[in-house]
Amino acid sequence: MAAPAPSPDQGNDLAHAATAAVARLADEPVDHRFKGLPLDVAPGTTLGELAAERRSLFTGGFSTPVLALSAERLEHNLVALADYSARHGLAFAPHGKTSMAPQLFARQLQHGAWGITLAVPHQVRVARAHGIARIFLANEVVDAAALRWLAAELDADPDFRVICYVDSPRGVALMDEALRAAGARRRLEVVVELGAGDGARTGARTEAECAAVADAVAATGTLRLVGVAGYEGEVPDADLAAVRGWLRRLTDLAVAFDAEGRFAGLDEIVVSAGGSAWFDAVAEAFTALPELSAPALKLLRSGAYVSHDDGHYRRLTPFNRQPDEGALQAAFTLWTQVVSRPEPGQAFLNAGKRDAAFDLELPEAQLVRGTGAGSVRSAAGLTVTGLNDQHARLRVDEGVDLEVGEWVGLGMSHPCTIFDKWQVIPVVDADGTVTELIRTFF
Numbered sequence: 001m002a003a004p005a006p007s008p009d010q011g012n013d014l015a016h017a018a019t020a021a022v023a024r025l026a027d028e029p030v031d032h033r034f035k036g037l038p039l040d041v042a043p044g045t046t047l048g049e050l051a052a053e054r055r056s057l058f059t060g061g062f063s064t065p066v067l068a069l070s071a072e073r074l075e076h077n078l079v080a081l082a083d084y085s086a087r088h089g090l091a092f093a094p095h096g097k098t099s100m101a102p103q104l105f106a107r108q109l110q111h112g113a114w115g116i117t118l119a120v121p122h123q124v125r126v127a128r129a130h131g132i133a134r135i136f137l138a139n140e141v142v143d144a145a146a147l148r149w150l151a152a153e154l155d156a157d158p159d160f161r162v163i164c165y166v167d168s169p170r171g172v173a174l175m176d177e178a179l180r181a182a183g184a185r186r187r188l189e190v191v192v193e194l195g196a197g198d199g200a201r202t203g204a205r206t207e208a209e210c211a212a213v214a215d216a217v218a219a220t221g222t223l224r225l226v227g228v229a230g231y232e233g234e235v236p237d238a239d240l241a242a243v244r245g246w247l248r249r250l251t252d253l254a255v256a257f258d259a260e261g262r263f264a265g266l267d268e269i270v271v272s273a274g275g276s277a278w279f280d281a282v283a284e285a286f287t288a289l290p291e292l293s294a295p296a297l298k299l300l301r302s303g304a305y306v307s308h309d310d311g312h313y314r315r316l317t318p319f320n321r322q323p324d325e326g327a328l329q330a331a332f333t334l335w336t337q338v339v340s341r342p343e344p345g346q347a348f349l350n351a352g353k354r355d356a357a358f359d360l361e362l363p364e365a366q367l368v369r370g371t372g373a374g375s376v377r378s379a380a381g382l383t384v385t386g387l388n389d390q391h392a393r394l395r396v397d398e399g400v401d402l403e404v405g406e407w408v409g410l411g412m413s414h415p416c417t418i419f420d421k422w423q424v425i426p427v428v429d430a431d432g433t434v435t436e437l438i439r440t441f442f
């Protein structure tokens with residue numbers, strides 16, 4: 001049976017609710033909380049009013065360092081994965097922990113996403129505060145306070161759907177206890193998480209352990225088993241063969257659970273995997289999933305694709321293996337300024353660990369904007385060699401011009417740790433006009 005395509009009307013309703021809810025983010029005042037924004041705005045100016053001024057990122061009073069998100073590249077990436085999912089019969093729940101930006105969640109829903117994936121209850125709370133009605137919570141939740149809140153949220157809103165991981169009978173018992181104590185009226189939907197191998201992250205390690213977890217769920221009156229899930233990005237020493245092997249285990253588990261009658265009575269059976277590094281293998285494995293007793297909701301959860309990057313994901317994107325399937329574009333530039341050139345081969349920029357992602361690799365100098373007429377040149381010969389809290393250390397090759405005051409545009413690796421350094425991110429057109437200000441909640 002084919003995966004049920006999300007009904008366009010339902011999808012539109014989800015997108016409309018989120019779009020309406022995020023509109024009020026435009027009413028927040030521009031003030032000291034948000035670094036990089038212009039310092040010369042009239043008191044009381046809101047984020048929406050500032051965006052409407054359509055200032056230039058480069059000459060409109062923004063202060064360095066400032067992170068810019070390319071409008072064109074962002075849209076390109078949103079379309080690329082929405083189209084990829086549709087072409088391969090996948091429902092899409094982009095991982096929202098990457099951006100934690102409700103405005104981007106709304107855009108993802110407008111592009112047809114089934115819902116939003118999140119990692120922890122706090123993130124669910126942010127999403128709920130911004131009108132997100134369908135959430136895939138790709139993690140174990142055993143915190144009684146969080147479960148109490150989830151139960152209240154579910155009981156208060158019949159249109160709210162959340163699906164959460166379980167990976168141990170002990171976790172199931174804690175959830176059941178907390179939900180019973182909370183007087184939960186609706187059952188919490190859960191999927192059994194299959195771990196990605198020995199030494200991987202969460203997730204039951206064996207099929208027998210998964211079955212024991214499913215048995216534990218069936219014995220509760222507060223949980224409902226709706227499928228299986230896992231994360232191939234945690235496969236140890238991952239290569240295509242190892243990832244394919246693990247995905248086969250995941251789909252086999254869905255088939256076995258179904259044959260055992262564990263999904264009896266469901267309208268759809270959830271099978272979920274997929275980040276931004278192996279969505280080709282996920283599409284292949286989910287296409288090969290045999291027909292189950294109810295339609296399968298084959299849920300892909302890529303998150304990093306939304307901004308893509310200039311490092312880790314540039315190397316790992318499945319589009320490198322399948323260029324005819326599409327491409328992603330690195331959408332972030334961190335604009336910094338040269339504040340010191342104390343030695344011939346050395347320069348210092350005014351951005352550091354507080355501003356730039358550095359957990360996977362150092363930023364890459366890409367562009368230099370001259371102080372004069374705003375000419376832009378390549379940053380060839382400039383290399384970031386280290387970061388302090390508020391400085392980047394730049395090696396300047398012999399013969400390369402670079403003056404104090406010039407702006408240096410950095411590309412970075414790892415979207416998740418770029419977004420989380422910035423509470424407001426300007427979205428810029430190709431000519432540098434700021435068209436929107438994206439608010440994040442970490």
Ligand SMILES: Cc1ncc(COP(=O)(O)O)c(C=O)c1O
Binds near residue numbers: 230275276305
């Ligand atoms: C469980 C889970 N699903 C999906 C993703 C999204 O993967 P990516 O960041 O490669 O897009 C992650 C990322 O860490 C994850 O932990």
